[in-house]
Amino acid sequence: MTEPAKAEPPFSASTGLEAEDPWLERVRDHIRTLPESGIVEVMNYGRDRPGMIPLWAGEGDVPTPPFICEAAAAALHAGETFYTWQRGLPELRAAIARYMTRLYGVKEDPERYFVTGSGMQAIHIAIAMAVTSGDEVIIPSPTWPNAAAAAQKAGARAVYVPFNYGPGGFTLDHDRLAAAVTPRTRAIFLNTPANPTGFVATREDLKAVLALARRHGLWIIADEIYGRFYYGDTPRAPSFHDVMEEDDHILFVQTFSKNWAMTGWRIGWIEASPKLGQIIENLIQYSTSGVAAFMQRGAVAALDLGEGFVAEQIARARRGRDLVGDALLATGKVDLVKPPGAFYLFFGIEGRKDVRSLGLTLVDEANVGLAPGTAFGNGGEGFMRLCFARGDAQLAEASRRLVAWLKGHGAA
């Protein structure tokens, strides 16, 4: 377990975009070779199939609840269609601060929160501050690919450190993590609860990562967006908020997408020291110049009025996890540990190692859309990802189809 982590390129899959064309040749190398999302590939393959049950993306099947849509529509009709604060509406920053204080018991300080045009943009901004050409970001893997791609876009390199995997599921390998630090390392990106593995860092994990970051002067980019989708005994997963000091260099990235069924809105926030405020404002200004004020009114409604909705979503995900997880386990043909957090099953199917083609096969033969583990970097080979943040009836039908397919074809 102390074998040094190999520094892998972020993705094994090639985009096929070689520089044989004068158009492509002229594009900067690190941009031309950005990977195509391995999730989008199977989505585009299966998107239009009649009756398809799409469990490939990280989103539920519930549209944004009306009280959120109505707040946004009202602001739109009231003419909130002008340029606005680059850091976000003061009302939204205050609402985020109240929410974070309720959830994490932190000091209520709106100056710590900056509204972004998606959680993805929050990551993009955090990465831009932390790394540049030649730098390295450590990311436990398998993982959602976009953080590694954002590092590549900034000219840096993701260094994947594989989770350990065993009967207890995915766990962090602290020795390997420590061994992956080089003089070029600038940041550790930690997603907990994690997509796609369902890994949840313990308080001890978080302390150890924080100690490592302190020792080497690294940023921590903390992606805790699934913090409430936690199936343990507490209302949320452990957080860096529980173990950090005020002057620890942690950048939290957040999104409205998952808790409030707002995936399509593209709105999130970044939490950081107010000392970084002007830099974050500049990065927003020079990438998208802010988030629509009318959308921000919807986000205020989500935070202030959305607790009932969030509780329902979490209860539903917990049921979905058991429903699909137990059905697949009963076939005896899957390698699956029910995850303690997030809303994905990440599992292997007996005899099926080529999961990229398996994703397409399952579209054709089971009419269920799963994402191949190869879309999630080093360590994802051999796994499929299934999103269970959906309604009971649909998940029951998806389970039925998958179980039938496994019984008929599972062991190829």
Added chain:
Amino acid sequence: MTEPAKAEPPFSASTGLEAEDPWLERVRDHIRTLPESGIVEVMNYGRDRPGMIPLWAGEGDVPTPPFICEAAAAALHAGETFYTWQRGLPELRAAIARYMTRLYGVKEDPERYFVTGSGMQAIHIAIAMAVTSGDEVIIPSPTWPNAAAAAQKAGARAVYVPFNYGPGGFTLDHDRLAAAVTPRTRAIFLNTPANPTGFVATREDLKAVLALARRHGLWIIADEIYGRFYYGDTPRAPSFHDVMEEDDHILFVQTFSKNWAMTGWRIGWIEASPKLGQIIENLIQYSTSGVAAFMQRGAVAALDLGEGFVAEQIARARRGRDLVGDALLATGKVDLVKPPGAFYLFFGIEGRKDVRSLGLTLVDEANVGLAPGTAFGNGGEGFMRLCFARGDAQLAEASRRLVAWLKGHGAA
């Protein structure tokens, strides 16, 4: 006029964010030193003054028209709140193609258009493809600062080439432009009609820039967002579309902000060879992961139903230009040429060279908000920018206040 252009840093103003703090010290240099927008500074100074007439920003005073808001709100209520196509809704790409064919007579090809979360994001993407650390982008100046800042964010450097300025207004200095090309040059960013100068490239200018780009194998990033705010004898300004061949390496950045009064929405598009489609999709995926589908429905309505509104906006801007321009000229205290395009007056005030403090003074003493020319890079010193895309009554009042101030204080 053949003196080689000096390679200036993008901005003369310092943000004051020196690395004296451990938080700031850890931020990558080219990000920490991104300039604060010189426009935001005066806006924050004057934003809350009662009765203030804000002519500092590049936006009008008309909210987005109801037919656009209603299309977006309808889609929102209909549940279009999920992840969507990273390149944009097919319906919107088709609507953009129809619009561009109507306006420019180009071949109708939806595959050339990619929806972005603002014109700023379109620039960000174009810059990311074209340049990386150590590269240079040539930008005629004074200019809207965000393109230079986007280049800096990508690790590259903006090389400003000053316009000539004389009794005929601002003109492009082709010798200086050619002399600014170095082995590190990768792109020319040309904004026409231009913010803040009102410069409009002639067909001959465009041919010359294109020839220069072809000779040196450079990208052209064409920002023609003010193309319809043109006060010449044709319905739009000359465009690279008029002079280019299909295989010229031109990236057009566009926005819904100006024509359709949608500044606050943050939606635009990039036009490029379909060969770049996958790369552009990846860049969208890894920076914001798309634009809200419900907003895109509003954008479709803008393109398909917005011609009457756009025509009104342009007629109003033309009136505004004459109203304020003539009033200021009559004082004899300004150095001003009424611009052939865009919607700004860019002018000097006799005896007032320190325009950064002049912006604050005018807030205090005339209750009118103008942007200082120093916000627009090399060559902007000594000028103020005034946006005239506003209602006649408000512009008449602003003129009255400015004229009174000029008579009382103009020659300090």
